[in-house]
Amino acid sequence: MKKTVLITGCSSGFGRAAALHFAAQGWNVVATMRTPAAGAELAKRPGVLVTRLDVQERASIDAALTAAVERFGGLDVVVNNAGFGLHGIFESTPREKILEQFEVNVFGVMDVIRATLPHFARRGGGTFVNVSSGAGVFTLPMISLYCASKFALEGFSEALAYELTSQNVRMKIVEPGGVLDSQFVSRSAQEAAQGTIPPRYAAFARETERVSASLREARSKATSESVAEVIYTAATDASDRLRYVATDGIKPLVKLRRETSEDTYLAFMREHFLARPAPDGEAPR
Numbered sequence: 001m002k003k004t005v006l007i008t009g010c011s012s013g014f015g016r017a018a019a020l021h022f023a024a025q026g027w028n029v030v031a032t033m034r035t036p037a038a039g040a041e042l043a044k045r046p047g048v049l050v051t052r053l054d055v056q057e058r059a060s061i062d063a064a065l066t067a068a069v070e071r072f073g074g075l076d077v078v079v080n081n082a083g084f085g086l087h088g089i090f091e092s093t094p095r096e097k098i099l100e101q102f103e104v105n106v107f108g109v110m111d112v113i114r115a116t117l118p119h120f121a122r123r124g125g126g127t128f129v130n131v132s133s134g135a136g137v138f139t140l141p142m143i144s145l146y147c148a149s150k151f152a153l154e155g156f157s158e159a160l161a162y163e164l165t166s167q168n169v170r171m172k173i174v175e176p177g178g179v180l181d182s183q184f185v186s187r188s189a190q191e192a193a194q195g196t197i198p199p200r201y202a203a204f205a206r207e208t209e210r211v212s213a214s215l216r217e218a219r220s221k222a223t224s225e226s227v228a229e230v231i232y233t234a235a236t237d238a239s240d241r242l243r244y245v246a247t248d249g250i251k252p253l254v255k256l257r258r259e260t261s262e263d264t265y266l267a268f269m270r271e272h273f274l275a276r277p278a279p280d281g282e283a284p285r
Helices: 013-024 036-043 058-072 095-123 144-165 183-194 199-218 224-236 248-259 262-273
Strands: 004-007 028-033 048-052 077-080 126-131 169-175 243-245
Touching: 004 013, 004 058, 013 028, 013 036, 013 224, 028 036, 028 058, 036 048, 048 058, 058 095, 077 095, 077 224, 095 126, 095 144, 126 144, 126 224, 144 169, 169 224, 199 262, 224 243, 243 248, 248 262
Parallel strands: 004 028, 004 077, 028 048, 077 126, 126 169, 169 243
Antiparallel strands: none
């Protein structure tokens, strides 16, 4: 029998690429998104059901699960991909945007998992793939809230994995970073444009953008399709492996964070990501 996967956030980026990849491998795909009209092309694919799911609306989560079961009989894998990133200075970020960051990236994932677990129990097991980020492993300037949400997702997913093992449910975490061909980057830029930078942070923000631009250039080879392949690998890997680093560009920082001392890691990050003071009248280096 064909297996079935439900994927959140399929209107673009990793979600859309993952939906196409699973379908190409012969899976039934429930491609969910806040606005199903954005999935018109996906809906034309054999074995693909496009339906509405907004992770901030629990009723829509239940409706999507019901539609999936009615169409395909059940679910084998759920990929929690929906998310977005806030970029900017924490001090000037409105509280309502902070709440939205966590509602989408953390609480939305929790609600999807909570709604799905009874279904997996009836079927005797299943797999969750939570799409995290390199920003859930190491931190970077001016994305403190995005990092906070992804660190929370990482901790939640790891701890929950112990509980789920007793239920024959596997947890997988996929960690991409630096992919420029998705709308994630453009939405982050839009969010940043809506904010303001207090004047006393101006020099810091300029230096941060300079470093970030060089990082984006170095990571430009990563694509949504390559991340989708890793998502599929994680979903079909029967081992007890928990984490999958999905893009080569972030591997040096992941290695630095996980395989060196705290002092070594922090010294490197401060050297590369903190604007250094400049003499009066000169631009910061």
